[in-house]
Amino acid sequence: MLTMMGITFREGLNRKVLLISLILAVIFLGLYGTGVHYAAKSFNEHPNPILAAVVYPQLLSFGLYFGGFIVSFLAIFSAVGAISAEIETGIIQAVITKPIRRCDYVWGKFLGLGLFLALYAALFFIVIAMIINVKTGLVLDGQWRALGLFALQPVVLLAVTLFGSVVLPTIANGVVMFMLYAVAVIGGMVEQIGWLISNTGLQQAGIVTSLVMPVDSLYRKIVHLLMRPTDNPINALQQMGPFGSMAEPSVWMVVYALLYVVFFTGLAAYAFGRKDI
Amino acid sequence: MDMAIETFNLTKKYGAKVGCAEICLRVPRGQIFGFLGPNGAGKSTLVKMLVGLLFPTSGKAILLNRALGDTEVRKKIGFLPENFRYHDWLAGQQLLEFHASLYGLSGTAKKRRVSEVLDLVGLAGKEKQKVQTYSKGMRQRAGLACALLPDPDLLFLDEPTSALDPIGRKDVREILVTLKDLGKTIFLNSHLLSEVEMICDAVAFIRQGKIIRQGLLEDLRTSNIEVEMKVGGLTPALTAALSTLASSIEMEDDLVRIRVKQEADIPRLAALVVTGGGYLFEMHRKKSTLEEMFISTTGGGEEIC
Numbered sequence: 001m002l003t004m005m006g007i008t009f010r011e012g013l014n015r016k017v018l019l020i021s022l023i024l025a026v027i028f029l030g031l032y033g034t035g036v037h038y039a040a041k042s043f044n045e046h047p048n049p050i051l052a053a054v055v056y057p058q059l060l061s062f063g064l065y066f067g068g069f070i071v072s073f074l075a076i077f078s079a080v081g082a083i084s085a086e087i088e089t090g091i092i093q094a095v096i097t098k099p100i101r102r103c104d105y106v107w108g109k110f111l112g113l114g115l116f117l118a119l120y121a122a123l124f125f126i127v128i129a130m131i132i133n134v135k136t137g138l139v140l141d142g143q144w145r146a147l148g149l150f151a152l153q154p155v156v157l158l159a160v161t162l163f164g165s166v167v168l169p170t171i172a173n174g175v176v177m178f179m180l181y182a183v184a185v186i187g188g189m190v191e192q193i194g195w196l197i198s199n200t201g202l203q204q205a206g207i208v209t210s211l212v213m214p215v216d217s218l219y220r221k222i223v224h225l226l227m228r229p230t231d232n233p234i235n236a237l238q239q240m241g242p243f244g245s246m247a248e249p250s251v252w253m254v255v256y257a258l259l260y261v262v263f264f265t266g267l268a269a270y271a272f273g274r275k276d277i
Numbered sequence: 278m279d280m281a282i283e284t285f286n287l288t289k290k291y292g293a294k295v296g297c298a299e300i301c302l303r304v305p306r307g308q309i310f311g312f313l314g315p316n317g318a319g320k321s322t323l324v325k326m327l328v329g330l331l332f333p334t335s336g337k338a339i340l341l342n343r344a345l346g347d348t349e350v351r352k353k354i355g356f357l358p359e360n361f362r363y364h365d366w367l368a369g370q371q372l373l374e375f376h377a378s379l380y381g382l383s384g385t386a387k388k389r390r391v392s393e394v395l396d397l398v399g400l401a402g403k404e405k406q407k408v409q410t411y412s413k414g415m416r417q418r419a420g421l422a423c424a425l426l427p428d429p430d431l432l433f434l435d436e437p438t439s440a441l442d443p444i445g446r447k448d449v450r451e452i453l454v455t456l457k458d459l460g461k462t463i464f465l466n467s468h469l470l471s472e473v474e475m476i477c478d479a480v481a482f483i484r485q486g487k488i489i490r491q492g493l494l495e496d497l498r499t500s501n502i503e504v505e506m507k508v509g510g511l512t513p514a515l516t517a518a519l520s521t522l523a524s525s526i527e528m529e530d531d532l533v534r535i536r537v538k539q540e541a542d543i544p545r546l547a548a549l550v551v552t553g554g555g556y557l558f559e560m561h562r563k564k565s566t567l568e569e570m571f572i573s574t575t576g577g578g579e580e581i582c
């Protein structure tokens with residue numbers, strides 16, 4: 001298992017998709033940093049504490065939201081063919097005929113890619129948090145827990161994508177996973193709107209989608225962790241809009257996401273254990 | 278005798294399509310076993326079942342005294358797949374080290390074994406190069422090196438020389454014979470009959486998923502002997518007498534081509550000609566090649582259901 005994990009991690013580092021994601025990340029963080037810089041500058045020149053208290057957190061959640069996008073993109077692309085592409089090329093044939101169990105192969109892949117993605121996400125989070133902290137002086141609460149959840153996001157996607165990679169060909173898996181991800185994103189937006197206009201139908205639709213794919217609710221949880229709602233009259237304003245989080249997902253949502261990861265990876269290992277190559 | 282491979286009615290169906298059906302094979306330890314058959318006959322299907330890529334639809338198999346599916350026993354099994362594709366972003370040496378780790382080797386044992394097999398397959402000096410930049414034959418050599426890493430007791434090779442040049446083929450033959458001398462068992466799928474003929478002890482022919490003939494190469498050879506004779510004064514009575522010994526007989530003027538089932542029939546043929554009043558001008562045994570055997574057993578057009 002450790003051998004598989006090692007090679008998968010190295011493979012992740014070798015892939016073109018990493019390079020593209022890094023370039024995207026640099027462009028994004030560059031633009032983002034510039035934006036935050038000028039926003040902070042204008043507030044410094046014309047102080048307006050109330051407005052700043054609304055805009056800074058919005059900037060932060062905006063950064064994390066799109067950062068999550070890039071990280072998810074990397075997660076899906078690097079896991080979409082993790083197993084199916086090896087079957088399609090035949091690379092797998094000399095590998096799983098070795099004295100390793102098939103489930104170790106799947107868990108090795110999961111751990112290798114998971115570690116790689118979690119590190120990437122953590123780095124991303126740290127850069128965004130630093131930009132905000134240095135430029136705006138906004139103090140972030142609960143940032144370590146938020147960091148953990150941010151790193152969990154791609155791992156959640158990885159688990160389902162890995163399962164898809166066992167049961168579907170690479171291309172089909174890619175299509176399904178992006179659809180699933182889109183469902184989560186749209187579901188999250190719908191839920192926000194639901195809370196805004198107090199429509200329980202929309203709220204429930206959002207909850208259902210976050211059960212199908214809990215990535216978006218992890219994001220909402222992160223936003224809450226970073227911006228403590230306690231005794232903060234303008235909190236409602238901070239959490240408004242598509243990137244905010246009007247209703248905090250409970251801790252059970254996090255537990256659910258963790259179980260989700262274990263369940264899908266386990267299912268992938270199970271399905272792979274009886275698959276003809 | 279101690280068997281390296283035993284299969285009992287091993288069957289694989291792809292949906293309704295038969296990959297291979299009711300395969301019963303016994304391969305003793307220390308043999309080179311040739312598994313022969315036309316394209317699509319089911320050779321790779323059988324090997325894939327034995328190495329654990331495919332799960333049999335029914336039947337059983339025992340490898341090195343362990344039931345099929347045992348992972349421990351794979352420490353002593355090497356496998357070279359038909360399409361030999363590898364992680365080609367690794368350098369040759371890294372690739373072999375990765376495969377060695379999968380076999381459970383580590384530390385200096387791993388390093389030593391990797392350089393040994395690199396030498397053995399003739400890739401020494403190329404180990405720093407990425408597999409991507411290898412030629413097809415070099416890749417096949419790398420694949421063979423991977424299969425040899427654990428110093429296997431049982432080696433499955435699915436067309437190991439398909440991409441090699443004549444020298445490479447000879448090298449591989451020599452490697453295989455050396456391994457055999459060390460008591461290893463080799464299961465070889467191949468179309469290259471002249472090669473099989475040179476090194477195999479026993480062969481099996483498969484066609485449309487079924488084994489139609491198997492045995493020691495020597496026995497198969499002597500059970501199908503072609504004799505060509507030049508006979509003067511052939512009479513219908515003499516021809517009839519000759520036919521009783523023959524499994525097939527062909528005549529062209531004074532030239533008679535006869536197939537017999539055993540060597541002892543050769544002098545009998547001569548005696549028949551003489552006692553039947555014929556004049557035997559010439560007689561020689563044609564060496565039966567595996568190719569003829571292959572075509573006569575697997576070809577012939579008739580469907581086997």
Ligand SMILES: Nc1ncnc2c1ncn2[C@@H]1O[C@H](COP(=O)(O)OP(=O)(O)OP(=O)(O)O)[C@@H](O)[C@H]1O
Pocket residue numbers: 291294295296297314315316317318319320321322323359
């Ligand atoms: N994945 C699959 N799905 C359906 N049928 C298959 C599959 N793999 C093989 N077959 C069929 O099983 C039969 C045996 O195939 P196999 O690959 O074992 O042949 P082979 O003897 O190795 O041929 P070759 O000499 O061309 O390598 C063929 O008729 C093939 O079409």
Ligand SMILES: [Mg+2]
Pocket residue numbers: 320321322359435
């Ligand atoms: Mg084949």
